[in-house]
Amino acid sequence: MSKKDKSAELNTDKEIKVKKKLSAGRMILIILLIGIVGFAAFTFLGMKDGKEGPKGGPDMTDENKETIFAVTTTEAVSGQIKDILKVNGDIIPDSSVDVYSDSSGKLSKLKVSLGDYVRKDEVIAEIDPSRPGMSYTANPVKATISGTITSLPFDVGATVSPQVPIATVGRLQSLQVRTFIPERFISRVKMGMTARLSFEAYPGEEFMAVVTELSPVVDSISRTMEIKLDLTDKDKRIKAGMYAKISLVTEVKEDIVRIPSDCIIIRFGETFVFTMDGEDHVSKRLISEGIRINGVSEIREGLEVGETIIYQGQTLLDDKAPVKVVRTVQPLK
Incomplete structure (x- = not known):
């Protein structure tokens, strides 16, 4: 075999191998294309089914479900229903009177103690008006009303004057509640209104009271109006000076x-x-x-x-x- 024949044979073998490789590559490409087309068709049909639902029924995709x-x-x-106005107040005697001396001097005797009951014109103290080089008889100080001693601001030996009270006498048999209503609420408060009282000393308990006094003026500084309430029932546990929480019933609707x-x-x-x-x-x-x-x-x-x-x-x-x-x-x- 000549050299030309051998060379031709080798070229033929190479061409056959190249053709085989090209054929294999085409097959792989065709398979990939078929797979892509099939996946796209499957996805499209699935989306169509999801939108229309079986037999054209309502959309049941998660995005369109109602939130319940x-x-x-x-x-x-x-x-x-009751409209209530809540304020705070103090328990005070129904009647309270300050007692003054008739002259200036030294408080030489104090014949009563805090809480003692005194009668009208009873001597509760003596004032010595003496000055250096001058001696005077002690002047008696008498209670102006019958009641209980609620305040004694001076001790024996203190210098007093007619301008300052040396005692306070109150009638504790009948107690009242004193409070102050802000100006914006005074139109809601009227005589005879009922109220519920509560005290820290008696948690969980309520005591009834009735509005009995309304001040005719509004304080120009505090912008409040003073009112007083009487306790409906007497209770020995309630004492003058106690702090009360007051719930005023201003309106009742049925x-x-x-x-x-x-x-x-x-x-x-x-x-x-x-x-x-x-x-x-x-x-x-x-x-x-x-x-x-x-x-x-x-x-x-x-x-x-x-x-x-x-x-x-x-x-x-x-x-x-x-x-x-x-x-x-x-x-x-």
């Missing part, structure tokens, strides 16, 4: 619509509640609120007795929102 809110409900009821104050939402200038609309949706209801006291609110307009309202879980709700009632709270009593 868990809520607690209660019921609007009819009843009584047969009004009442709901827990926590049900009410104030948002963007609107006051409203959510009521149940059917079994699984709520309705936004604009209301007009009246008295609010101790977690209970009066509803003047927008709600009827017996309607079911959302008590808890209403913060994120909107009108017609879907809900699930998980608990029902007993209505107000």
